[in-house]
Amino acid sequence: MYNDGRLSWFLKGVLALGYLFLYVPILSLIVYSFNASKLVTVWGGFSTRWYGSLFQNDQIISAVLLSVKIALASACAAVVLGTVAGFVLARFKRFRGSTLFAGMMTAPMVMPEVITGLSMLLLFISMQQFFGAPSERGFFTIWIGHTTLCMAYVAVVVRSRLMEIDQSLEDAAMDLGARPVKIFFKITLPLVSQAIASGFLLSVTLSLDDLVTTAFLSGPGSTTLPQVIFSKVRLGLNPEINALATITVLVVGTIVIVANYLMMNAQRKRDKAIAAAMRGDDADQQNGVGNAKAAVSLA
Amino acid sequence: MMEAAVKPAPAATTSERPYLQIAGLVKKFGDNFAVDHVDLTIRQHEIFALLGSSGCGKSTLLRMLAGMERPTSGKVILDGQDITMLAPYDRPINMMFQSYALFPHMSVEENIAFGLVEDKLPKGEINARVMEMLDLVQLRKYAKRKPYQLSGGQQQRVALARSLAKRPKLLLLDEPLGALDKKLRQQTQLELVNTLEKVGVTCIMVTHDQEEAMTMATRIGIMSDGHLLQVGSPSEIYEYPNCRFTAEFIGETNLFPGQVVVDEPDRVEIESAQLGSRILIDHGITGPKGMEVWTSIRPEDVRLDRRPPANSHNAAQGKVEDIAYLGSFSIYHIKLASGKVVKSTVPSSRWYEAGEEPPTWGDPVFVSWRSDLPVVLTR
Numbered sequence: 053m054y055n056d057g058r059l060s061w062f063l064k065g066v067l068a069l070g071y072l073f074l075y076v077p078i079l080s081l082i083v084y085s086f087n088a089s090k091l092v093t094v095w096g097g098f099s100t101r102w103y104g105s106l107f108q109n110d111q112i113i114s115a116v117l118l119s120v121k122i123a124l125a126s127a128c129a130a131v132v133l134g135t136v137a138g139f140v141l142a143r144f145k146r147f148r149g150s151t152l153f154a155g156m157m158t159a160p161m162v163m164p165e166v167i168t169g170l171s172m173l174l175l176f177i178s179m180q181q182f183f184g185a186p187s188e189r190g191f192f193t194i195w196i197g198h199t200t201l202c203m204a205y206v207a208v209v210v211r212s213r214l215m216e217i218d219q220s221l222e223d224a225a226m227d228l229g230a231r232p233v234k235i236f237f238k239i240t241l242p243l244v245s246q247a248i249a250s251g252f253l254l255s256v257t258l259s260l261d262d263l264v265t266t267a268f269l270s271g272p273g274s275t276t277l278p279q280v281i282f283s284k285v286r287l288g289l290n291p292e293i294n295a296l297a298t299i300t301v302l303v304v305g306t307i308v309i310v311a312n313y314l315m316m317n318a319q320r321k322r323d324k325a326i327a328a329a330m331r332g333d334d335a336d337q338q339n340g341v342g343n344a345k346a347a348v349s350l351a
Numbered sequence: 352m353m354e355a356a357v358k359p360a361p362a363a364t365t366s367e368r369p370y371l372q373i374a375g376l377v378k379k380f381g382d383n384f385a386v387d388h389v390d391l392t393i394r395q396h397e398i399f400a401l402l403g404s405s406g407c408g409k410s411t412l413l414r415m416l417a418g419m420e421r422p423t424s425g426k427v428i429l430d431g432q433d434i435t436m437l438a439p440y441d442r443p444i445n446m447m448f449q450s451y452a453l454f455p456h457m458s459v460e461e462n463i464a465f466g467l468v469e470d471k472l473p474k475g476e477i478n479a480r481v482m483e484m485l486d487l488v489q490l491r492k493y494a495k496r497k498p499y500q501l502s503g504g505q506q507q508r509v510a511l512a513r514s515l516a517k518r519p520k521l522l523l524l525d526e527p528l529g530a531l532d533k534k535l536r537q538q539t540q541l542e543l544v545n546t547l548e549k550v551g552v553t554c555i556m557v558t559h560d561q562e563e564a565m566t567m568a569t570r571i572g573i574m575s576d577g578h579l580l581q582v583g584s585p586s587e588i589y590e591y592p593n594c595r596f597t598a599e600f601i602g603e604t605n606l607f608p609g610q611v612v613v614d615e616p617d618r619v620e621i622e623s624a625q626l627g628s629r630i631l632i633d634h635g636i637t638g639p640k641g642m643e644v645w646t647s648i649r650p651e652d653v654r655l656d657r658r659p660p661a662n663s664h665n666a667a668q669g670k671v672e673d674i675a676y677l678g679s680f681s682i683y684h685i686k687l688a689s690g691k692v693v694k695s696t697v698p699s700s701r702w703y704e705a706g707e708e709p710p711t712w713g714d715p716v717f718v719s720w721r722s723d724l725p726v727v728l729t730r
Contacts, residue, residue, distance in 0.1 A: 218450055218452060220448045220449075220450050220452040221452045221454060221455075223417075223419055223439075223446075223448070223452065224446070224448055224452035224454075224513075225454070225465070226419070226439045226440050227417055227418075227419075227439050227440075227444075227445055227446045227514075228440075228445065228465050228466030228469060228513070228517065229440045229466050229469035229470055229517070230440060230465075230469050231440055234469070239454060242456045243455070243456065322499065325497070325499065325500040326499060326500070328500065
């Protein structure tokens, strides 16, 4: 395609429109969080009063804490289970039902959440009838529901990373005397650590903003942040929610920027090292010629 | 000085006692034989090369020796111990992988120490051995680097050091120089052989590169289709191939199919329609008269003349079809009357000494060879 390195006005326009579409709502949300007026749509001057009242709102604070707790707990569980599942999918020879297992592993990703949530609710209710546990729906049931969902994502991420890794690394470790369990912890796990980390972050995010599954699995006294926001919005828009959203955007944005910066730094260091090694190669080659000559003259 | 830093170089006479014995080794994948009844014995301190094109079963054989594949049947005995069913981590065998398989999250030092740590050697000994290995491959100053901070040649040396650190009874090399570019490969071949001989380790390498096999190995085994076709020193394999596959795989050759018409103790005559004259060989072969055989004659043994040669055997007239001038010699493609193309390698000095102009495209010429040079192949 013809390209002189500059974008035509048309492309620029489309680009601007796209970005506007994505970011204007968020920007207006941030701006209106500093609105003094109680009406969300009318500007009444600058104020931080909604931030103040937000921190005095016990319902919101406890919902935030619950959401964070659930997110961390289900991310931890999902990472453990998902990594094991991903490892089995990528490394085990085909076993009876391996295709079925692979399909079932990823099913929670494509299954409508309403169905996942409903079926889990029914499961927990019948479990309560037969075993007497879980006695009520709350943290525990939400945790299980979110873990199921997040585990599928972790398994997919870890599996694809494992597929990229040269399997002869594991063979080499075995050849050098390491037993399978040790290979997993000393070789495989460090190599997929980045995938596990991103699986963890993904799980935290998924769990934090999950509404549908949570709605089925939560009980009285266990309301997560998305549920609070959703119920508040239904009762009419509230500037406190704007303040809450602004804080969320700030926190997430900071994490993303810091993570990006760290990754870029590491990459730059790595590139430098590789370039240095390549330069060293020439000197080394001459060295090699010298050695070969020495060997010949010895003979 | 470290005690016994490296084992002394092996005495010139390597012991004839079989060190590694492979007996009737079979590996089947489904209904296909990847390795089909291979028997092989290797002597101590030997550098043995398994040579074959991809898919011939050489890598499967190597992986069975390393323990990564379980043989369908057969036995592997190393230094008196049956290791056929031993797990890879229990074998006194180490392998250098084609991709080197250096652990990217560990430094050079840690990579070399990996096997020693797994063996739970005392710390002092591990350090001493790692240093010894780093000196052996001349990478002492790179000890703290990560593999990605090394060039390809350096990575290869780290992989070698790591596979030698445990002082294995047998070292397996999977395409040891396959990942290097051609120029670096030729230097590294000699360097690698020197190192291996210094350590005195018994080696089996797998390669598809005949030049690499011939430069590095004391003996070569030719593999095709899961079979071990021929085993011998590089010169034996080149000069006395035992089948058509070996003759064509190692170097270039001209093959003539024909029937034995005269079979005396001191000479054989073979009728070959493609050559147009009889092939005479000045030693007997054992086989019935009328047997279908192939005669192999190397291009460098084919003499090219403008004038007809004196003998009527082992000769034919043809036309120059193609010339590849390669400086010190040229390869001539001569088309015979039967349509068969014979290759002949002619030193450039040949014409100069004879005081003749070198033949050019379309010139009528004669090919001929001495009767002691062809090799008769029955399969």
